[in-house]
Amino acid sequence: xxxxxxxxVLYIEDNELVREITCDLLADDAREIVAVATGEEALCAFxxxxxxxxxxxxxxxxxxxxxxxxxxxxLAPSTPVILASGYxxxxxxxxxxxxxxxxxxxxxxxxxxxxxxDLCGAAAQASTVGSExxx
Amino acid sequence: MTDLxxxxxxxxxxxxxxxxxxxxxxxxDIRGELQTLQSSLELLARSARTQTDKSAIADxxxxxxxxxxxxxxxxxxxxxxxxxxxxxxxxxxxxxxLVGSALRCLRNDAANKSITFKVESTPNLRIVAQxxxxxxxxxxxxxxxxxxxSRGSVVTVKLCRAxxxxxxxxxxxxxxxxxxxxxxxxxxxxxxVPPCDLLLAVTSRWASAxxxxxxxxxxxxxxxxxxxxxxxxxxxx
Numbered sequence: 387x388x389x390x391x392x393x394x395v396l397y398i399e400d401n402e403l404v405r406e407i408t409c410d411l412l413a414d415d416a417r418e419i420v421a422v423a424t425g426e427e428a429l430c431a432f433x434x435x436x437x438x439x440x441x442x443x444x445x446x447x448x449x450x451x452x453x454x455x456x457x458x459x460x461l462a463p464s465t466p467v468i469l470a471s472g473y474x475x476x477x478x479x480x481x482x483x484x485x486x487x488x489x490x491x492x493x494x495x496x497x498x499x500x501x502x503x504d505l506c507g508a509a510a511q512a513s514t515v516g517s518e519x520x521x
Numbered sequence: 522m523t524d525l526x527x528x529x530x531x532x533x534x535x536x537x538x539x540x541x542x543x544x545x546x547x548x549x550d551i552r553g554e555l556q557t558l559q560s561s562l563e564l565l566a567r568s569a570r571t572q573t574d575k576s577a578i579a580d581x582x583x584x585x586x587x588x589x590x591x592x593x594x595x596x597x598x599x600x601x602x603x604x605x606x607x608x609x610x611x612x613x614x615x616x617x618x619l620v621g622s623a624l625r626c627l628r629n630d631a632a633n634k635s636i637t638f639k640v641e642s643t644p645n646l647r648i649v650a651q652x653x654x655x656x657x658x659x660x661x662x663x664x665x666x667x668x669x670x671s672r673g674s675v676v677t678v679k680l681c682r683a684x685x686x687x688x689x690x691x692x693x694x695x696x697x698x699x700x701x702x703x704x705x706x707x708x709x710x711x712x713x714v715p716p717c718d719l720l721l722a723v724t725s726r727w728a729s730a731x732x733x734x735x736x737x738x739x740x741x742x743x744x745x746x747x748x749x750x751x752x753x754x755x756x757x758x
Contacts, residue, residue: 401553401554401556401557403557403585403588403589403592404553404556404557404560406585407557407560407561407563407564407582407585408560410564410581411560411563411564411567443553444549444629445546445549445553445628445629446628447625447628450628450629450632450633452629452632452633453632470556471549472545472548472549472550472551472552472553473545473548473549473552490552491549491552491553491555491556492552492555492556492558492559492560493556493559494559494563495560495563
């Protein structure tokens with residue numbers, strides 16, 4: 387299947403201000419951002435339509451960012467994920483699967499954009515290699 | 522600076538203990554607000570580069586930055602008040618909000634160990650106490666509960682009226698020690714003081730200063746629970 391030229395990003399952040407501004411900064415011709423406030427809303431959106439990448443805050447009401455990533459990985463293990471946190475995370479210790487990275491707040495939008503491009507590029511490459519080799 | 526009494530030293534130790542334990546949660550909150558400020562500035566910079574709608578983007582970015590600054594200032598004041606001993610007046614506090622705010626702060630800690638807090642709350646339950654001290658105690662008791670429990674445990678927190686008092690009951694498998702007096706704690710300070718002993722001693726003294734008390738779990742209880750009693754506020758509706 388041809389990948390859409392516009393990346394679909396599912397963004398989860400419970401702080402309304404951060405959510406609103408980050409959407410303004412990230413959305414452009416290359417990226418469509420779907421922003422929600424909770425892990426439950428994110429799962430509904432994820433099950434309803436595919437996303438190229440999930441960017442989530444770690445600390446969310448009710449379902450935590452870690453739990454959300456586990457659920458996303460159960461539904462689609464190859465989906466890249468970025469966890470945003472106010473403190474540095476040791477992603478290896480979190481044992482959340484492959485294609486998971488973290489970013490520490492406060493981050494600059496270009497820093498997050500670069501991480502999104504990097505992860506989505508790697509995921510696309512892995513998918514191409516997989517299809518060429520029959521996996 | 523003034524001389525420290527034994528109680529002052531124990532208070533400072535309790536602030537340090539809980540502050541150190543909750544530093545990730547505090548950092549997350551403070552940096553979350555900084556993120557808003559950072560992003561507002563980026564939006565402002567973008568508005569300067571934009572050919573069209575320049576003033577609309579600039580106005581929005583400026584308004585967001587002002588809100589972010591106000592939130593950040595509030596978060597910093599909260600942080601300093603929450604982590605340093607200081608004189609506080611007793612005011613009416615909603616117990617449900619107090620417990621809810623402590624659980625929000627520790628939600629990552631609980632989630633990391635798949636620990637569930639079930640809160641059974643009575644609406645409009647109010648006590649008269651010092652707000653930051655009270656939050657420190659609840660935060661400390663919950664953090665310690667999380668640390669002591671194994672993965673997947675369930676903690677039941679009951680908030681209810683008990684005659685003229687408000688009762689905060691923390692039901693879990695944690696084995697809490699008996700409450701020790703300051704002199705007893707101090708005399709053993711040359712060796713080591715377990716964090717639970719320190720926190721319970723300070724909790725007991727702060728509660729009794731407001732007319733309340735602490736009851737560690739009793740062997741006769743079918744569901745062992747740590748109980749914290751505070752006189753209810755007369756302003757309670």
